[in-house]
Amino acid sequence: MKFLDIRDNSFEDAFAAILARSEETGRDVEQIVVDIIAEVRSRGDAAVLDYTRRFDRLEADSVHSLEVTEVEFNEAFARVADEDIAALKLAVERVARFHQKQKQETWLSTDEPDIMLGQMVTPLQRVGIYVPGGKASYPSSVIMNAVPAKVAGVGEVIMVAPTPGGEINPHVLVAARLSGVDRVFRIGGAQAVAALAYGTATIPKVAKITGPGNIYVATAKKLVFGQVGIDMIAGPSEILVINDGSGNPAHIAADLLSQAEHDELASSILITTDRAFGERVAEEVELQLGQLSRESIARKSWETYGAVIVSGSLPEAIDFSNRIAPEHLELAVTDPFAILPQIRNAGAIFLGHFTPEAAGDYLAGPNHTLPTGGTARFFSPLSLDDFVKKSSIVYFSEGGLNRLGRSIVHIAQLEGLEAHAKSVSKRLK
Numbered sequence: 001m002k003f004l005d006i007r008d009n010s011f012e013d014a015f016a017a018i019l020a021r022s023e024e025t026g027r028d029v030e031q032i033v034v035d036i037i038a039e040v041r042s043r044g045d046a047a048v049l050d051y052t053r054r055f056d057r058l059e060a061d062s063v064h065s066l067e068v069t070e071v072e073f074n075e076a077f078a079r080v081a082d083e084d085i086a087a088l089k090l091a092v093e094r095v096a097r098f099h100q101k102q103k104q105e106t107w108l109s110t111d112e113p114d115i116m117l118g119q120m121v122t123p124l125q126r127v128g129i130y131v132p133g134g135k136a137s138y139p140s141s142v143i144m145n146a147v148p149a150k151v152a153g154v155g156e157v158i159m160v161a162p163t164p165g166g167e168i169n170p171h172v173l174v175a176a177r178l179s180g181v182d183r184v185f186r187i188g189g190a191q192a193v194a195a196l197a198y199g200t201a202t203i204p205k206v207a208k209i210t211g212p213g214n215i216y217v218a219t220a221k222k223l224v225f226g227q228v229g230i231d232m233i234a235g236p237s238e239i240l241v242i243n244d245g246s247g248n249p250a251h252i253a254a255d256l257l258s259q260a261e262h263d264e265l266a267s268s269i270l271i272t273t274d275r276a277f278g279e280r281v282a283e284e285v286e287l288q289l290g291q292l293s294r295e296s297i298a299r300k301s302w303e304t305y306g307a308v309i310v311s312g313s314l315p316e317a318i319d320f321s322n323r324i325a326p327e328h329l330e331l332a333v334t335d336p337f338a339i340l341p342q343i344r345n346a347g348a349i350f351l352g353h354f355t356p357e358a359a360g361d362y363l364a365g366p367n368h369t370l371p372t373g374g375t376a377r378f379f380s381p382l383s384l385d386d387f388v389k390k391s392s393i394v395y396f397s398e399g400g401l402n403r404l405g406r407s408i409v410h411i412a413q414l415e416g417l418e419a420h421a422k423s424v425s426k427r428l429k
């Protein structure tokens, strides 16, 4: 962890190491992922099987055994406690309710005589959702991806999730069933992304791939974009906390660690106007690290990509945050609503001392699949929009064309496109 003061001359250099997180790893990873995608494209199922054996230590004898069966779903429900199912159902309901509000309807406007214009909203036919499974299992990510897809009306939801050692997490399967997932394959990493993008004899090709994942998954999504749609780059988790010296250092330390425990590449940063508060948070993190079951991942993340930064003022802290564009931003200040309008770049914003980021991870309602690595400058959270596409609708009656036709011909002639002009003028009275 770095303890820094934003006003020091050395700050930019010291902080650059934390920011360079994705670039450093990206260079090494890209070639590996390019090779995996090429292998899956040329050898299909055989390559998927080879990589799954290698990276996930799965002893599957044929690619068919990579699909989760109805028997396995039933076994999962038998193994999961009723209160676990109840909690997952609550999350499904709340996430569905939030995403219903994002629904956009097809519309047609008849404001002008003889002309109808509009937009038709069509759900995607088949999507692939990636549910991470390397270092932890994420029933919540199943819900966050599958529920909006189903609310949007997607025809078929294909889920992929790696199962290290072949052990499939029963909660992930229960969440898949409760969220309406249609088929589940126990594959992960770049090979799963490639299989969904190009299709194999067994894995169906999809129109779009959504969902978070580690650096291999994020890189693969970037590389297959164009062949399929992707939602965003949702890579290793991040949290930035803005603080004004108010609140409880132990709570903020816990919030920082909640993201550090995801991945050694996760990044947790506190920026506070109160140096003494920052020191107390740093001490708390040390204390709490030793009590975590995932201590080694969280410690590595905190030591490499963690920081406590002292700023001269709240506006300075806000400017810094807008520059970083964090995936998760906590406004742990006395009056979070007062500074909310100044936040320009963040995947999700958590207000006040009683809104831990984990509330958003599980069941507040908004999606937890969020842009990382500074991409919140231009990407939005996963939403219903990701699961539909829009077509423009244009209708002119004869009267409508007669009214506007001459101007169309005019512009076509300005562009020197004679055939365009004639396609209109031939119809004009």
Ligand SMILES: NC(=O)c1ccc[n+]([C@@H]2O[C@H](COP(=O)([O-])OP(=O)(O)OC[C@H]3O[C@@H](n4cnc5c(N)ncnc54)[C@H](O)[C@@H]3O)[C@@H](O)[C@H]2O)c1
Pocket: 032, 055, 056, 131, 132, 133, 134, 135, 136, 138, 141, 162, 187, 188, 189, 190, 191, 212, 213, 214, 215, 216, 217, 234, 235, 236, 237, 262, 263, 266, 368, 369, 370, 372
């Ligand atoms: N943004 C979000 O919404 C969100 C939600 C949950 C998790 N996350 C993030 O997702 C990530 C999950 O990562 P994970 O590792 O647990 O699971 P993962 O499923 O993303 O990755 C596991 C896969 O990575 C591949 N892989 C691992 N090492 C490799 C290597 N050396 N070469 C090639 N491929 C390799 C394997 O194929 C394996 O199946 C974490 O970074 C976490 O922070 C983000």
Ligand SMILES: N[C@H](CO)Cc1c[nH]c[nH+]1
Pocket: 138, 140, 141, 236, 237, 238, 259, 327, 361, 368, 369, 370
């Ligand atoms: N914080 C993760 C998004 O970066 C989502 C998640 C799932 N489970 C726990 N957390």
Ligand SMILES: [Zn+2]
Pocket: 237, 258, 259, 262, 361
């Ligand atoms: Zn989390």
